[in-house]
Amino acid sequence: DSAINAGSTLVAHLLLDRGAGSSQPQDALLVAAGSRGLDSLAPRLIQECSADVDGAIDLGVENEDAQVVMQLLQLPGAKQRKWVKQWLLRRAAINGDLPLLEGALALPGLDVNDGAESSVGPALLLAAEGGHAAVCQRLLQARADLSMAARTGLRGRWTAADVAALRASRPEFQEVLHVLGQFGNQPFALTAMAQSLKPAPCF
Numbered sequence: 001d002s003a004i005n006a007g008s009t010l011v012a013h014l015l016l017d018r019g020a021g022s023s024q025p026q027d028a029l030l031v032a033a034g035s036r037g038l039d040s041l042a043p044r045l046i047q048e049c050s051a052d053v054d055g056a057i058d059l060g061v062e063n064e065d066a067q068v069v070m071q072l073l074q075l076p077g078a079k080q081r082k083w084v085k086q087w088l089l090r091r092a093a094i095n096g097d098l099p100l101l102e103g104a105l106a107l108p109g110l111d112v113n114d115g116a117e118s119s120v121g122p123a124l125l126l127a128a129e130g131g132h133a134a135v136c137q138r139l140l141q142a143r144a145d146l147s148m149a150a151r152t153g154l155r156g157r158w159t160a161a162d163v164a165a166l167r168a169s170r171p172e173f174q175e176v177l178h179v180l181g182q183f184g185n186q187p188f189a190l191t192a193m194a195q196s197l198k199p200a201p202c203f
Contacts, residue, residue: 028041028045028051042071042072042075043075043076046075046076046077053072053075053076053077053078053079054077054078054079054081056072057069057072057073057078057081057084060072061084061087064091066087066088066091066092066095066097066100067100069084069087069088070088070100070103070104073085073107080107080108080109082109082111082114085104085107085109085110086110086111086114086115088100088103088104088107089101089104089105089110089112089114089123090115090120090123090126092104092123092135093123093124093126093127093130093132093135093139094126094127094130095130096127096130096131096132096134096135097135098134098135098138101135101138101139102138105138105142112124112139112142112143112144113144113145113148113149115151116145116148116149116150117148117150117151117152117157118151118152119151119152119153120151121149121150121151121158121160122144122148122149123139123144124136124139124140124144124146124149124160125149125150125151125158125159125160125163127139127160127176128149128160128161128163128164128173128176128180129160129163129164131164131167131170131172131173131175131176132172132176133172133175133176133178133179136160136176136179136180137179137183140179140180140183146160146180146183146184160176160180161177161180161184164176164177164180165177
C-alpha cells in the first residue's frame with residue numbers, strides 16, 4: 001500500500017512478486033487506476049490481492065473522480081452497471097468534458113436519453129444548462145432526442161431550450177440555442193412556465 005501511495009511502480013511489483021498483499025485492496029486499486037505508471041499494477045491487484053473492481057468504482061464515484069471510474073470500467077471483472085455509465089455521462093454533460101463524454105458514449109448499452117422527463121433531466125438538458133454547446137452538439141450527433149430533453153417537477157416542464165434561453169444574454173448560452181436550433185430545424189421559444197419566470201427587462 002505504501003509503495004502504491006508513493007507512486008513507486010517498481011517497488012510495488014517487487015513486493016507483489018515476493019507475495020506481499022494489500023490491507024486495503026480497493027483503495028490500492030483506486031490509486032493505481034488513477035496514477036500514470038501505476039495502471040500496470042491494477043490487474044495484479046485484482047488477481048493476486050482479490051481487489052474488488054466494483055468496490056473501487058463505488059469509491060471513485062463517491063470521490064467524484066470520473067476519470068478513475070472510466071479507467072476502472074475497462075478492467076476485467078468490472079460489472080456493466082447502468083447507473084455507473086449514466087453517472088459518467090451526466091458528469092461529462094455537467095462539466096462540459098468532451099473527452100469524458102466520448103469515453104462514456106463508447107460504453108456498451110449507454111442510454112443517451114436516460115433521465116428524460118424526470119426531476120433531473122437527461123444529459124442534453126444538463127449540458128444546455130451549463131452552457132456547453134460542444135457537448136450538446138456531440139450528444140445530438142449521438143442521437144440524443146431533442147423532444148425528450150426536458151425535466152419535469154414541481155415547477156413544471158423545462159426543456160433544454162428553456163434552461164439555455166433563460167441565460168441567453170451570455171454568449172455561451174446563445175451558442176447552445178444555436179446548436180439546438182440547428183438540430184431542431186426551428187427557432188426555440190420558451191415554454192409558458194419558463195416565460196413566466198423570466199426576469200422582466202429593466203428600462
